Amino acid sequence: MSNSTTQTQARTAPQEQPTPVRFDWLLIKRFISFLRPYLREVSLGIALIPFSVLFSVLYPWMIMRIIDEQLIPGRFEGLWLWVSALLGILLANYIADAIYNYSLQKAAQKAILDLRRVMFSRVLNFPRSYFDKTPMGVTLTRLTSDLEAINDSFAQGFLSMIRDLLITLALLIFLATISWRLTLVLLLIGPLIYFITEKLRGLMRISFLKSRQVLSQGTGYLQESLNGIKTVQLYNAEAEVQKNYQQYTRSFHKAQSRSNFYDSALYSLIEGVTTVSLGLIIWYGSGEVLTATISVGVLIGFINTLDKIFVPIRDFTSQLASIQRALAALQHIEEIFEQPLEEQHQDETDSQYGLDQRLESFESLVFDNVCFRYTADGPQVLKGISFTLHEGDKIALVGKTGSGKSTILRLLTKTYDNYQGSITLNGVELSSIPKNYVRRFFSLMQQDIFLFNKSIAFNIGLGRDNINQRDIVDAANYVYANEFIDQLPGGYQFQCRDNGGNLSVGQGQLIAFARALAGGSEVVMLDEATSSVDSVTEKLIQRAIDHVFMEKTVIAIAHRLSTIRHSDQILVLSDGIIRERGNHDSLMVLEGLYANLVEDKNEID
Secondary structure, X not given: XXXXXXXXXXXXXXXXXOOOOOOHHHHHHHHHHHHHHHHHHHHHHHHOHHHHHHHHHHHHHHHHHHHXXXXXXXXXXXXXXXXXXXXXXXXXXXXXXXXXXXXXXXXXXXXXXXXXXHHHHHHHOOOHXXXXXXXXXXXXXXXXXXXXXXXXXXXXXXXXXXXXXXXXXXXXXXXXXXXXXXXXXXXXXXXXXXXXXXXXXXXXXXXXXXXXXXXXXXXXXXXXXXXOHHXXXXXXXXXXXXXXXXXXXXXXXXXXXXXXXXXXXXXXXXXXXXXXXXXXXXXXXXXXXXOOOOOHHHHHXXXXXXHHHHHHHHXXXXXXXXXXXXXXHHHXXXXXXXXXXXXXXXXXXHHHHOOOOOOOOOOEEEEEEEEEEOOOOOOEEEEEEEEEEEOOOEEEEEEOOOOOHHHHHHHHOOOOOOXXXXXXXXXXXXXXXXXXXXXXXXXXXXXXXXXXXXXXXXXXXXXXXOOOHHHHHHHHHHOOOHHHHOXXXXXXXXXXXOOOOOOOHHHHHHHHHHHXXXXXXXXXXXXXXXXXXXXXXXXXXXXXXXXXXXXXXXXXXXXXXXXXXXXXXXXXXXXXXXXXXXXXXXXXXXXXXXXXXXXXXXXXX
């Protein structure tokens, strides 16, 4: 299966469906694990919670004492002491809240930084099959907007809910001590608040999750459109692309509007309940004052405390919306942690895998009746493939698009392991050899190249520890890339821009060719590409290919007749089966499938 076929499958895969809502605690635990290294900051914030609770109770208590013991009796001589104490409590409460918020924000920022690093590290170690199946924009959304949703609210909002709950409980206990009758009236409204909150919480969680998923899909389409912007403009497809993107934005606007509606509805309903509660307390409390059951100070203190109780409840609704948004994002991020990683054995010794001395250098590669399908229920892509490659051999893979040529190379780079049959490297089953070890033997030159916005030297060496500047220059010389690199301003320090946009296509291919050879791999896998290049650079590429064919062991997906002629063995594939094999002359004598492909060179491509 060719690269283009695989990419088409990824683009035409069903759109991401809403994930079932999971129990919140399972998601919260993930973030808490990243907060553990910063327990000092978190502990400081938690340690200040009792002071916030104490100050919240002291304030209405002092208001009540000032009214009943100073103002109503007309005792003004000590009033300034009470007022000073009241101002001191307000100042202390302000300082405690400021330190509380700063410490938690600091811990949350550090935790998000660690989470971002870990997520990116995991993505770098995903198997290549993941990127064949998952649009890049989906992964990009996980690493950017989903993380920001958590960063904006999750850590501080979660602990603030706990603090507000403790403050509310303390204030209710205080109210019960000064008037249990008024407290009972207040508690009658509790079930209504709980019902409203619980009902809307579930709806908000689903709507926020839906909006995150739609945003992910839209980002994926945006990334794909920008990558293909030249093609879009060339074929005047701007209107269609704009129409498709508007569909994603409308879907996101609809989902986000629904989320905002639930958020506003919850806040408004709680505000309405607060007003009704205050009216009931004033009505009932006034009767208690007239009958001398409670004092004026108690009623005013109760009303003042009531307002402090409902402020956390109103804040809770705002925090709840923010936390639901963060939980939806965290549920998406969890998919990054659930994705299996590529095998990593870089620190292991050869003997731990029973490799002994057999894999010190390349000797042979044997495919024996290999069958493969990309998915368990998908069609077979390879059907009984068998061939042998010895050191110094050159094998060309020829066939129409979709015949299985690129799939063979994917198996050799261990992009996929779930093959049937046997693939042995120097007599060792390929599936038992660590991926990083296999890739020491094989280097792959692909048609689709990517150049980073860095120097040519970096784009060849990629910062690999085992490659120094001499290796970079030698690799460039080997493929004759030095002939144009030396003429560029800065030479090997010339900065590539926009995926090599300031270089010709052929120059970019030569740099990628040098990259494949810089690691000193013994077997070169070549998916040659000389289309869309100028004639001078095409000659350089062909010279590089000829050089590789003279000195390396090669497996080539051959597009050019000159490359095919250099091959010791040509495998002609069709529908995942090797239909013909032999050298150029013997296959031409057969006058079969290969001869027909040669006569129509477009079919070879």
